Amino acid sequence: MSYRAPVKDMLFNMQELAGLQALTEIPAFADFGIDTAQAVLEECAKLNEDVIAPLNFEGDKNPSYFKDGQVFTTPGFKEAFRQFADGGWQGLQHPTEFGGQGLPKTIGAACGEMINSANVSFALCPLLSDGAIEALLTAGSDEQKAIYLPNLVAGKWTGTMNLTEPQAGSDLAQVRTRAEPQPDGSYKIFGTKIFITYGEHDMAENIVHLVLARVVGAPEGVKGISLFIVPKFLVNADGSLGARNDAHCVSIEHKMGIKASPTAVLQFGDHGGAIGTLVGQENRGLEYMFIMMNAARFGVGVQGIAVAERAYQKAVSYARDRVQSRPVDGSVAGSAAIIHHPDVRRMLMTMRALTEGCRAMSSVAAAAYDAAHHHPDADTRKHNQAFYEFMVPLVKGYSTEMSLEVTDLGVQVHGGMGFIEETGAAQHYRDAKILTIYEGTTAIQANDLVGRKTTRDGGQLARAIAGQIEATEGLLKQRSSVASKAVAKRLGAARQAYLDVVDFIAAQGKGNPNAAYAGSVPYLMLAGNLVAGWQLARALIVAEDKVAAGEEVPFMSAKIATARFYAEHILSRSSGLRDAIVEGADSVTALALDAF
The missing domain is CATH 1.10.540.10 (Acyl-CoA dehydrogenase/oxidase, N-terminal domain)
Incomplete structure (x- = not known):
């Protein structure tokens, strides 16, 4: 398909x-x-x-x-x-x-x-x-x-980010790659980096490696890390390519998914030292790399939406074509395409609603980024920057976890044929798994949401977003349709569950961090679920007005149905997440370590 x-x-x-x-x-x-x-x-x-x-x-x-x-x-x-x-x-x-x-x-x-x-x-x-x-x-x-x-x-050259080392995964304080200053102002780089996406390939004439390394004599920990440009080919003064740098791929990984993307092990300095130039100031490398990581984290969230969309399209196509069993309502005399069966429709609607909800959430976040960086008013920039930064772990964390659920359902819709590689359904499932891991695992996104985005300001921004959601509920309650009433009910319940969790996290974050962080991923999932559902609720209001005016009725009617399904089948998960976080924190750490 x-x-x-x-x-x-x-x-x-x-x-x-x-x-x-x-x-x-x-x-x-x-x-x-x-x-x-x-x-x-x-x-x-x-x-x-x-x-x-x-x-x-x-x-x-x-x-x-x-x-x-x-x-x-x-x-x-x-x-x-x-x-x-x-x-x-x-x-x-x-x-x-x-x-x-x-x-x-x-x-x-x-x-x-x-x-x-x-x-x-x-x-x-x-x-x-x-x-x-x-x-x-x-x-x-x-x-x-x-x-x-x-x-x-221009795409003549491509870029990479080099953080991870064999002994330093998410803990960048352990980075050992070293940089030795040279008399001409350059540095010689020595070390090994792993998991470098497109660290070596044949699609561009040069590869620009951005490398985290520690200048000789720098402080220990993350405070002593600097960022360097280390190109595959050195660049001459006139912009032409010069000699091959001492930065070489020594192998690539054999992976569960994203197999066509080369994941390289790069060795710097085996033949005298790779030549690099410092980006910005020494010992501020992590600060600069976070710019790259934040851009990439949003991009990975979009990858989750993208893979989910492809899996959904494939599942719908298969469900329309695969004939199996008579529908339970007798609407077709004999065997019919499986899309007639209620549970297949439930799976397809779950795939559709999750994908559309996350797409809407990411679009709103992207607009906040644009306003944060380009709006002429300083207060408007500041407000949008805070909102965008809150949204990044949701877009990355929730959308990628969502993609696992959607691609899993995609295999399930295919039944036994989904387990056969030739259908292609399994590829989406395998490709999706890495999205919850690279550019910061779901737990790292959740730690960011708890530590930087919630406890730091006592939950003020998190509650302000809940206030915006409540305003949408008010608009829904003014409407008379069954769909708007159903969405208002579920959105309100999810918002209250979220507020309970924000209060709990803000109260426990400093005095009892184990309790706060035990529920960090469920909190992320609740917040992402709520914000995606909020955007679909806003979409429902627009769609109902368009239908009333006779505009694009099939598309808008589908938007209404999808928003209602999301509210009743996905937003309704929020209360369980709330209870697990607020009432279940102690049981996460109750089992003694030696009992595992």
């Missing part, structure tokens, strides 16, 4: 939920209204549907491979990446001064979903380049920007 980009749903979110029209009042985005968004999304859909999506199954069967120090990507990847780069898609959201198109993230995120739905292994290469571009825009020197950004933005 071929992929079809959900352009209509994306445009609905931008226009009705994310406030794209309001963004056009910001001078930087004056030309990027709904007509531009539609034109961009339709063009993006063509590339992803026709060129990149057909390579997805091929990449799973014939993944990247390592030979004689080189990595060779799946047949067709190199040519597709050239089309992607030549079309200007790498530079979509990046500044025009470096050759980008300067589009808002609100539009860029939708394009990001498309490429990840088409082929998540392929999409990882531009995702890492986006992160490198963000880091250099923020912390790079003018010279570094002039050398590297035009080439990265």
Whole structure:
């Protein structure tokens, strides 16, 4: 089954939920209204549907491979990446001064979903380049920007982020890669980095590694980490490529999913030292890398939505075609397509509602990012920045965990054929698993939500968001439809469950941290569930008004049905999560360590 980009749903979110029209009042985005968004999304859909999506199954069967120090990507990847780069898609959201198109993230995120739905292994290469571009825009020197950004933005070169080492996974205080200052102001880099996505490949002429390392004599722990640019090929003064740097791939991993994406082990300095240049100031590397990581975390959340959408489309197609058993209501005389069966429809509706809810949530978060970075009013920027930062762990954590549920259901809809690799359903399930792990596991996102986003301000921002949700409930209660009443009821109950948890987390966070962090992931799931459900509730209000006016009735009627299903079948999970967090904290740590 071929992929079809959900352009209509994306445009609905931008226009009705994310406030794209309001963004056009910001001078930087004056030309990027709904007509531009539609034109961009339709063009993006063509590339992803026709060129990149057909390579997805091929990449799973014939993944990247390592030979004689080189990595060779799946047949067709190199040519597709050239089309992607030549079309200007790498530079979509990046500044025009470096050759980008300067589009808002609100539009860029939708394009990001498309490429990840088409082929998540392929999409990882531009995702890492986006992160490198963000880091250099923020912390790079003018010279570094002039050398590297035009080439990265054009897709001539690609970027990587090098954090993890064999002994240092999420605990970056353990980083041992060292940097030795040289008389000319450069540094020599020595060390090993693992899990480096697209750390070596054949799709671009140079690879720009951003590497965390510790300058000799630097303080211990995270305070002594610096960030360096270490290109695969050194760059001459005139911008041409020079000698091969002492940064080499020594192997790639054999993985459960995203098989076509080469995950490299990189060795720096085996032959005298890899030459690197410092980004920003010494000992501030983690601060700069977090810029890259935050960009990547949002992008990984979008990957979750993307893989879920692809799994949903495949499951619907199969359910329409697979004939099995007579419907329980007798609506068909003999055996019928399984989409007639209530439980199959329940599974499909769960897949659809989760995907659409998370898509709406990510679109609203992207618009907040745009306002935070470009709005002329300082208070508006500050408000949107706080909201966006709260949303990042939800988009990353909830959307990726959601993708596991959706892709699991996708296999289940296929029945026994879902367990057979040739159908392709299992690939989405396998690909989705990594999304809850890389760029910070779900627990790390949850720790961020508890520590930085809730206990730090005593839950003020979390409660303020609940206040916005309550205002939406008020609008729903003014309406007379069965759907709006059902959604108002469930949204209110979920909001109250969330508030109970926020109060608990804020009270326990400092005095009894084990109790607060024992419920951190359930809190993340409750918050993500609530915010996604809130966005679908807002969508329902718009859709009901459109139906009453006779506008786009089939699409809007489906939006109403999806919002109601989400409220009754997914938002209703909130009370159980609340009870587990508030009343079940002690049982998490009750079993003695030696009893495991």
